[in-house]
Amino acid sequence: MKDSKPRDFIRQIIHDETKNQDSRKVITRFPPEPNGFLHIGHAKSICLNFAVANENKGKTFLRFDDTNPLKEDDIYVQSIKEDVSWLGFDWEDRLTFASDYFENLYQAAIKLINKGLAYVDSLNANEIREYRGTLTEPGKDSPYRNRSPEENLELFKRMKNGEFSDGEMILRAKIDMKSPNMNMRDPAIYRIRKHAHQRTADKWCIYPMYDFAHALSDAYEGITYSLCTLEFEDHRPLYNWFIEQVETEHRPRQIEFSRLNMAYALTSKRKLHGLIINKIVDGWDDPRLVTISGMRRRGYPPNAILDFCERIGITKKDNYIEMGVLENSVREELGDTTQRRMGVLDPLKVTIQNFENDKVEVLEAQNHPQIPEFGMRKISFTKELYIERSDFKEDAPRKFHRLKPGGEVRLRYAYIIKCEEVIKDSSGNIEELICSYDPDTKSGTGKSDKKVKGTIHWVSAEHSFDAEIRLYDRLFKVHNPAASDDLEKTINPDSLKTVQAKLEDSLGAEGAPPSFQLERTGYFCLDTKLSNEKKRIYNRTVTLRDSWAKIEKAAMSQG
RNA sequence: UGGGGUGUAGCCAAGUGGUAAGGCAACGGGUUUUGAUCCCGUCAUUCGCAGGUUCGAUCCCUGCCACCCCAGCCA
Numbered sequence: 001m002k003d004s005k006p007r008d009f010i011r012q013i014i015h016d017e018t019k020n021q022d023s024r025k026v027i028t029r030f031p032p033e034p035n036g037f038l039h040i041g042h043a044k045s046i047c048l049n050f051a052v053a054n055e056n057k058g059k060t061f062l063r064f065d066d067t068n069p070l071k072e073d074d075i076y077v078q079s080i081k082e083d084v085s086w087l088g089f090d091w092e093d094r095l096t097f098a099s100d101y102f103e104n105l106y107q108a109a110i111k112l113i114n115k116g117l118a119y120v121d122s123l124n125a126n127e128i129r130e131y132r133g134t135l136t137e138p139g140k141d142s143p144y145r146n147r148s149p150e151e152n153l154e155l156f157k158r159m160k161n162g163e164f165s166d167g168e169m170i171l172r173a174k175i176d177m178k179s180p181n182m183n184m185r186d187p188a189i190y191r192i193r194k195h196a197h198q199r200t201a202d203k204w205c206i207y208p209m210y211d212f213a214h215a216l217s218d219a220y221e222g223i224t225y226s227l228c229t230l231e232f233e234d235h236r237p238l239y240n241w242f243i244e245q246v247e248t249e250h251r252p253r254q255i256e257f258s259r260l261n262m263a264y265a266l267t268s269k270r271k272l273h274g275l276i277i278n279k280i281v282d283g284w285d286d287p288r289l290v291t292i293s294g295m296r297r298r299g300y301p302p303n304a305i306l307d308f309c310e311r312i313g314i315t316k317k318d319n320y321i322e323m324g325v326l327e328n329s330v331r332e333e334l335g336d337t338t339q340r341r342m343g344v345l346d347p348l349k350v351t352i353q354n355f356e357n358d359k360v361e362v363l364e365a366q367n368h369p370q371i372p373e374f375g376m377r378k379i380s381f382t383k384e385l386y387i388e389r390s391d392f393k394e395d396a397p398r399k400f401h402r403l404k405p406g407g408e409v410r411l412r413y414a415y416i417i418k419c420e421e422v423i424k425d426s427s428g429n430i431e432e433l434i435c436s437y438d439p440d441t442k443s444g445t446g447k448s449d450k451k452v453k454g455t456i457h458w459v460s461a462e463h464s465f466d467a468e469i470r471l472y473d474r475l476f477k478v479h480n481p482a483a484s485d486d487l488e489k490t491i492n493p494d495s496l497k498t499v500q501a502k503l504e505d506s507l508g509a510e511g512a513p514p515s516f517q518l519e520r521t522g523y524f525c526l527d528t529k530l531s532n533e534k535k536r537i538y539n540r541t542v543t544l545r546d547s548w549a550k551i552e553k554a555a556m557s558q559g
Numbered sequence: 560u561g562g563g564g565u566g567u568a569g570c571c572a573a574g575u576g577g578u579a580a581g582g583c584a585a586c587g588g589g590u591u592u593u594g595a596u597c598c599c600g601u602c603a604u605u606c607g608c609a610g611g612u613u614c615g616a617u618c619c620c621u622g623c624c625a626c627c628c629c630a631g632c633c634a
Binding site for chain 2: 031032033035065067068070071124125128129132133134135136137138139165167172179180181182183185188191192193206207209210211214228230231232233234235236237256258263269311312313315316317318319320321322324325326327328331334336340342349369370399401402403410411412413414443444452453454455456457461517518519520521544545546547548549550551
């Protein structure tokens, strides 16, 4: 396995670097900031980090990058832990926080000051920006850049002791104000934030910046490969500078890969926050979101997400993955793991005129057509039934092999019925179908040679129950909603539709599967957040592939 | 106009001096009591463009073009 061909450039690098070092371990980390919920893009990173370590008999840390108390909260820590475990990954005893290292980080800053490589600047934020220069013009040195190590030390300690207000002083690395890389123009290391931290409370009023804290946390934990996204590529010289100058025992290597973008979706914590604050969606776990919690609520199994992450690969190229790829992974996983049931989303009443009034015939149905181990269940056939309204057409096109006036169709696991009469209300809407059934065509008996082109699903009126089902479509109308300056304008008004469905009784029974396929319509799951004792609410996870819909669409576009 | 990256099909993505894997999508066909699943087939004379080196270039060299990221006391 170790010698099998690496799947991507990162695994290639690791393979090349470690193949001749039998003692070398691969240690990775997933470093979320606890300021929001995780989404599919994070899943890509989680899978990469845990898988790469695992493939090399290494370990992975779950480390929270909690260096900005203004934006972070424990509720995000809890949700992130839940999401990572739900995906199936185990950090064991390696749950850490950048804040665990605040004391070490503080000492490291002092070391830089003593080496003459850091200074306390008294410029304010605006002045610092002006001094930084622009992309094409070099910056200029701060007038405070040449304070002595002694003075810097004194000032830094006073910063720590809370003697200055926010923004009054700042600790900066002394690197090169003329560097073409903006990150090297004396970046901030420590800023004053008189704000309680969710873990360290009021112990500190100075907090380290990302570049400093992240690089050193990696080094402290013995991370060998620090895998991050492309936007940090030009932070790498700074990452290396900190590690070099602080002279840490371990020297991690940062490697960047491209972040995941999904077409017609949002993978930006900041923008997701906006949707939630403006109540455009139901919360971080809204099933229309590609957040981990949203996908979980929607019914996406973790294995589908893992499979998806494997399929999309790891490269440095900008990408926009189509939703179809994710949905394909979901269908593939659910197809092999869920039982089949019947339910009617848009019920049309059918009366079987030649079936006895109060008779209940119990039929056997397979729980999975290809997996007999999933067993059988009983379904009840009665005089009054419901079928899907779209399975009947008065003037049906030739290729429509469902029910039409005078036509026949098979009811799945039951009989062939014939439409004898169409009953309409005063305004011409179809209210009910009067049908007859052929007793010789009972499913599985082989008594009759009669063949019909179509098989449709149904439920018994008596032996079904009402349920609300939520049907989802893409949340956005546009390919890249993140590029829009008015997010609300990009929202698809039809992203959520609610229908009152009739589901076969077995779904309401004790031990009913929480996730299942409704034959011919899709995969569904119980929404445990919205359901209660009185009312069951289901989410449509994903539709089945529908080649009939394609034919219809093609016919429509041809006129 | 500074620096850092990236260009292989509609979307992803292997490949690497010897004649373009695979997946998703799409399109044809077969099986089917889910118009599902499954199966089989089609889908890049060409790798951003232009030159050059070579018997031979997607791969090496030169030039150009396009796109992404960077001017937080965010991560």
